[in-house]
Amino acid sequence: xxxxxxxxxxxxxxxxxxxxxxxxxxxxxxxxxxxxxxxxxxxxxxxxxxxxxxxxxxxxxxxxxxxxxxxxxxxxxxxxxxxxxxxxxxxxxxxxxxxxxxxxxxxxxxxxxxxxxxxxxxxxxxxxxx
Numbered sequence: 001x002x003x004x005x006x007x008x009x010x011x012x013x014x015x016x017x018x019x020x021x022x023x024x025x026x027x028x029x030x031x032x033x034x035x036x037x038x039x040x041x042x043x044x045x046x047x048x049x050x051x052x053x054x055x056x057x058x059x060x061x062x063x064x065x066x067x068x069x070x071x072x073x074x075x076x077x078x079x080x081x082x083x084x085x086x087x088x089x090x091x092x093x094x095x096x097x098x099x100x101x102x103x104x105x106x107x108x109x110x111x112x113x114x115x116x117x118x119x120x121x122x123x124x125x126x127x128x129x130x
Contacts, residue, residue: 006080009047012054012099017042021054021099030125032118034106035075039126044097050090053079054101061107074112075102078119089127098126 012018020040021027027040044050055075057068079102090096 004080006076007049010049010052012052012101017052017099018054018101021101028129030122031105032121034104034108034110035115035118035122036103036105037100037122037126038103039098039100042097042099044095048097050096051083051086051098051100054099056101057104061104067109071104071109074110074115075104075119077112078116079123081116082120082123085127086123089130096130098130100126 012021021038024040027038029036029038031037053076055072057071057075059068062068062071086098090098
């Protein structure tokens with residue numbers, strides 16, 4: 001798989017998995033303000049990617065869709081640039097899949113460099129826990 005891509009199969013689309021991620025047991029959480037990550041492990045079913053992500057920016061934080069979309073683009077780009085250590089760790093065990101949700105916590109906009117920095121911290125924490 002190419003290192004710096006974000007394909008459709010890497011995005012979390014299943015409502016069942018999303019409900020299990022937020023309501024079920026076995027999910028973990030970490031925060032590096034302004035980002036919070038909720039993640040869980042599951043068994044691989046077929047041809048899915050080793051990591052599936054969901055990005056959430058609340059309307060409560062940004063009323064205008066333009067700002068929400070900007071933040072979502074920043075989060076996706078930061079993940080795309082920093083996901084390689086996580087993929088390297090998961091290559092060792094081909095039966096595990098990580099399902100993650102990135103949630104924006106702040107009421108203000110941040111620079112893309114700051115978002116990438118915080119994303120690196122979160123990815124590093126998850127990689128250490130695996």
